[in-house]
Amino acid sequence: MAIRERLSGNEAVAYAIKQVNPDVMPAFPITPSTEIPQYVANYIANGEIDTEFIHVESEHSAMSATVGASAAGARAVTATSSCGMALMWEELYVAASNRLPIVLALVNRALSGPININADHSDSMGARDSGWIQIYAESNQEVYDNYIQAFPIAEDKRVHLPVMVCQDGFITSHGVENILLVEDDKVKDFVGEYEPEHYLLNAGERMAIGPYAVSNYYMETKRAQRQAMIDARAVILEVADRFEKMTGRRYSFFEEYRMEDAEYAVVIIGSAAGTCKAAIDEIRETTGKKVGLVKIRVFRPFPEEEIAAALSGVKAVAVMDRSEMFAATSGPLGAEVRAAMYQAHGTADVVNYFYGLGGRDITVSDFKAVYDRLETIARTHVVTDMYEYIGLRSAQSEEV
């Protein structure tokens, strides 16, 4: 029987770490992910897990030590947020190119400046090209479930890539929700023992890692990483199937909410999907308008074809970005969704929105306005701007 609990997102991840019982966890505190290493330190202090905690002096060293531990043959994890991950940046690429199956719990928070501790996807979106698999969650339940699934994905011989398990800062990380936990023994069976093929501490085989490899080898290295990202797609779905058999909870690359007959769709990542679902239910109930949602779970590898197929029947799409990339076109999710639809000769009109930057609230009525706008766009086929904002005060506004 699953265990009914009430946990915050951070507690849920920490609880999953306890169940997985990884070998090494180097970590450095940063709001809002600080609680995760704190909970783990408590499990260690109470003898509940065998994990060795490394009290590193920075996030750069956190990922460096995680790389070292993983290369040595350990199951290694860490957790961070925002500027902490920015400080790891160089090491994210090293971890991925060394094909180390590290699992990073990322609590999404805005990058400085100005310094801001709230939910925003600029940290992980900035790292989208680092070669990590990225899995996002709407709720505490999802981040817990994703965290457990991350290990068999990362460690699969077809993949061997690090995985970033993302949740929204404070909204998910600190919001306490009802959650169904999987029994310890089931989690242990699900993730299995970590049996690396090649590792530094293998007495039977010496290994060298981190070579100097210039123009005659670098390109093939990157292509091999891309292949792993391609192959990860099947593995992500296989692991999701296995997880569904264990828990009854179904996961895929993305969730489609009331998309069967939808004419107007929102594409979004993370906790705001919950607010959008509430808006959809209300709109459908009160007006009968056919509105739906595509909630991205896996951003890397990006499921282009599947997204394009999911949006093939709609008239207008609003892609919602919770991070800036200062491109002329749009935000990062907007750019990728548009590219996927273009390649598939999609016919829907697309508008991109920036919302919730630095933790700004987005409400049910905001989403209603988005769906109204989609209706107008579908009728007129006029998208005046490549991107628009939700909840942005105008430059002339007196309001502070």
Place this chain on the structure above:
Amino acid sequence: MEKTTYNFKEVMSKPERLAPGHRMCAGCGGTITVRTVLRALEEGDRAVIGNATGCLEVSSFMYPYTAYEDSYIHNAFENAGATLSGVETAYHVLKKKGKIKDEFKFITFGGDGGTYDIGFQSLSGAMERGHDMVYVCYDNGAYMNTGTQRSSATPQYADTTTTPAGSASSGKVQIRKDLAAIMAEHHIPYVGQSTFTSNFKDLYTKAQKAIYTPGAAFLNVMSPCPRGWGYEPGEMMNICRLAVDTCYWPMFEVIEGRWILNYEPKNKLPIEEFLRPQRRFKHLFKKENEELIGKFQEEIDRQWEELRNKCS
């Protein structure tokens, strides 16, 4: 632990753990440091070798070739300390879980750029946490891999590509950072400073102590660079002798907080002797720069006295 007798022939006939064929320069001190330190491993003992980015790394592990007979990890420039602390921690937990049986030692090498400067925080963290590892700095007094830019290990007045001597410059302004002392202040069980002596006993025995003392250990090894310092490759041993006999590079160790001076020259030579054979100090021998050599000497004398007091 340390053998009571040191037999140069015996030590030199141990198998090399850094294979020939790497691309380091002729007359490079860094390579000699690595070979001597690794020779101090007991035959049959396993090790994981770490390495900060630098000359050594890019010249000894060019894909698909490695010069290391042991398992080896290079991660980046500034994180050799943190990287090996991860390897060492993995070792302890996997051993505890019965997943590995063999004994391993952990030794990492970094140049002074990767150690004194960009890797300083990572090194400090690893030493403070007390991982059972040895951090060896092959100190050649500048960023040699990128072309002799100044580091905080560069001696005062040295002509480097970022502190060039010129009509309005006498080379590097500041005196060098005393990293071995800073590491000793981390209260780790073993710190040693050494360079190459005629029979290599000092460096070899310090490496043995560093490797076989449980806990964190730090070795600072002056490792001359013919290109950066400007000397004929064949002159290296002579330069090392002059560094020690002028007290520019004192050889000492700090064991459990106790400072020990390992060598005191019978006749302390004037600093000019060390400076003269090196192109990086050539400008100091111009008539108008005479007083700078005097200042250099004063600083050497001050540091030497300070060290002697610590060791008394």
